[in-house]
Amino acid sequence: MIVVGVDGCKGGWVACWREERVLKFEVYTTFEKIVYHFPSAIIAVDMPIGLPDKIGAGGRGPEALARKILKRKSSSVFSMISRAAIEADVDYFETCRLARLDSTPPRGISKQGFNILPKVREVDRVVRTNASLMENTFETHPELALTIITGMPVLEKKTKKDGQMKRLAILTAFGLPIIGPLPHLSGAKLDDLIDSAICLLVAERIANGQATSFPAQPALDSLGVPIAIWA
Numbered sequence: 001m002i003v004v005g006v007d008g009c010k011g012g013w014v015a016c017w018r019e020e021r022v023l024k025f026e027v028y029t030t031f032e033k034i035v036y037h038f039p040s041a042i043i044a045v046d047m048p049i050g051l052p053d054k055i056g057a058g059g060r061g062p063e064a065l066a067r068k069i070l071k072r073k074s075s076s077v078f079s080m081i082s083r084a085a086i087e088a089d090v091d092y093f094e095t096c097r098l099a100r101l102d103s104t105p106p107r108g109i110s111k112q113g114f115n116i117l118p119k120v121r122e123v124d125r126v127v128r129t130n131a132s133l134m135e136n137t138f139e140t141h142p143e144l145a146l147t148i149i150t151g152m153p154v155l156e157k158k159t160k161k162d163g164q165m166k167r168l169a170i171l172t173a174f175g176l177p178i179i180g181p182l183p184h185l186s187g188a189k190l191d192d193l194i195d196s197a198i199c200l201l202v203a204e205r206i207a208n209g210q211a212t213s214f215p216a217q218p219a220l221d222s223l224g225v226p227i228a229i230w231a
Contacts, residue, residue, distance in 0.1 A: 001041075001042060001207055002017065002038050002040070002041040002042070003017065003018075003041060003042040003043075003044075003200065003203040003204050003206075003207050004016065004017045004034065004038050004041050004042070004043045004044075004200065004203060005017070005043075005044050005045075005140075005196045005197060005198065005199030005200030005201070005202065005203050006031070006034060006043055006044070006045040006046070006047075006196060006199055007045070007046045007142075007192050007193075007195040007196040007199055008046065008047060008116065008119045008192075009027060009187055009188040009189065009192040010187050010188070010189070010192075011027045011029065011185075011186060011187015011188055012027060012028055012029040012030060012031075012187065013027070013028050013029075013030070013031055013034055013045075013119075014026070014027050014028075014185065014187075014188040014192050014193060014196045015027075015028060015034050015037075015038070015196060016193070016196035016197045016199065016200045017038070017041075017200065018176075018177070018200065018204075021177045022177060023176060023177060023178065023197060023200070025182070025183055025185060025188075025193055025196065026185070027185050027186065027187045027188050030122065031045075031119075031122050031123050031126050032122075032126050035126055035133060035137075040132065040136065041136065042136050042138070042203050042206055042207045043136060043137045043138065043203060044138045044139075044140040044199045044200070044202040044203035044206060044230060045123060045137065045138070045139065045140065045199060046139075046140055046141060046142055046195055046196075046199055047116070047119055047120060047123050047139065048060070048078075048080045048120050048123075048139060049123060049124070049127060049137065049138070049139040049225060049226070049227075050139070050218070050219075050220070050221045050225045050226050050227030050228070051080065051082070051083035051086055051120075051124060051221050051225070051227075052082060052083065052219075052221050052222075052227065053082055053083055053084065053102065053221070053222050054082060054102050054103070054104070055079075055080070055081060055082055055099070055102060055103040055104070055107070056103070056104055057104070057105065058079075059077075059079035059080060060079075060080055060227055061215055061219065061227060062139070062214045062215065062218075062227060062228050062229040063077050063078075063079055063080065063229070065214040065215060065229075066141060066144045066214060066229055066231075069144060069147055069148070069214075070143055070144060070147060070153060071153065072153060073143050073147070073153050073154075076141070076143045077141060077143075077144070078110065078112060078113040078116065079107070079109065079110070079113060080109075080113065080120070081095070081098075081099035081102070081103065081107075081108075081109050081113075082098070082099060082101075082102035082103065083221065083222070083223075084098060084102060085098035085099040085101075085102060085109075086117055086120055086121060086124075087121065089117075089121065092111065092114050095108070095109060095114060095117070096108030096109060123137075124225070127225060128223060128225060134224070134225060134226070138202070138203070138206055138228075138230045139228065139229050139230065140198075140199050140202040140203075140229060140230050140231060141229050141231065142158075142194075142195045142198040142199065143158075144214075144229060144231045145198050145199075145201065145202050145231040146167065146170060146198060147231075148212060148231040149170065149174055149201070149231075150170060154166060154167065154170070158191045158194065158195070159189075159191050164190060164191060164194055167194050167198070168194065171194075171197055171198065171201060174201060175201065175204070176197055176200065176201055178197070182194070202230055202231060206230055211230050211231065212230065212231055213228045213229075213230055214228060214229045214230075214231065215228065
């Protein structure tokens with residue numbers, strides 16, 4: 001079974017997969033190209049999947065659960081807004097206005113969250129194209145995954161060298177073959193590659209039945225897409 005970890009990056013999306021004892025990385029301009037290149041693969045992607053029509057306190061259910069686990073790193077989990085507000089594809093202020101209409105208590109979206117909405121829409125469109133993609137594509141979160149795997153938060157900043165080296169050491173300790181320096185890819189930073197490798201580790205554990213879903217029984221959005229973060 002092919003498994004792939006995916007993270008968003010400036011060039012589009014960086015995919016990580018394993019060939020024997022070597023990790024491979026590639027930047028794809030669209031998420032659809034990854035799905036086409038890896039048909040029937042288990043894909044774990046660091047991007048929200050499953051968009052509720054209404055948002056309660058704490059955001060989507062998986063986000064609230066993830067923040068409780070991450071504690072000091074809880075700000076790394078962006079709060080998503082309603083499907084209607086995301087699909088409107090309007091400017092920041094209008095997006096916040098629409099988001100407030102569908103949330104209790106009324107809440108907009110952070111600028112960081114707003115900036116990833118094009119990628120959220122992209123994944124959503126691709127996943128909803130057929131049932132197999134909906135079954136085989138999983139939302140994950142690298143910080144949550146590392147916390148679950150190690151039993152403690154990894155507090156060093158992932159963009160700093162010491163944080164990056166610690167993440168590489170964790171990946172090696174828990175089964176990924178980090179051999180030599182990671183490649184320099186146009187459109188992807190080093191922390192994007194590391195995050196895609198963390199997503200790969202989650203994808204492998206999903207395939208092996210070792211991953212955990214938050215919540216344990218995922219709800220479905222109005223279009224039948226599961227709402228859960230896997231780690």
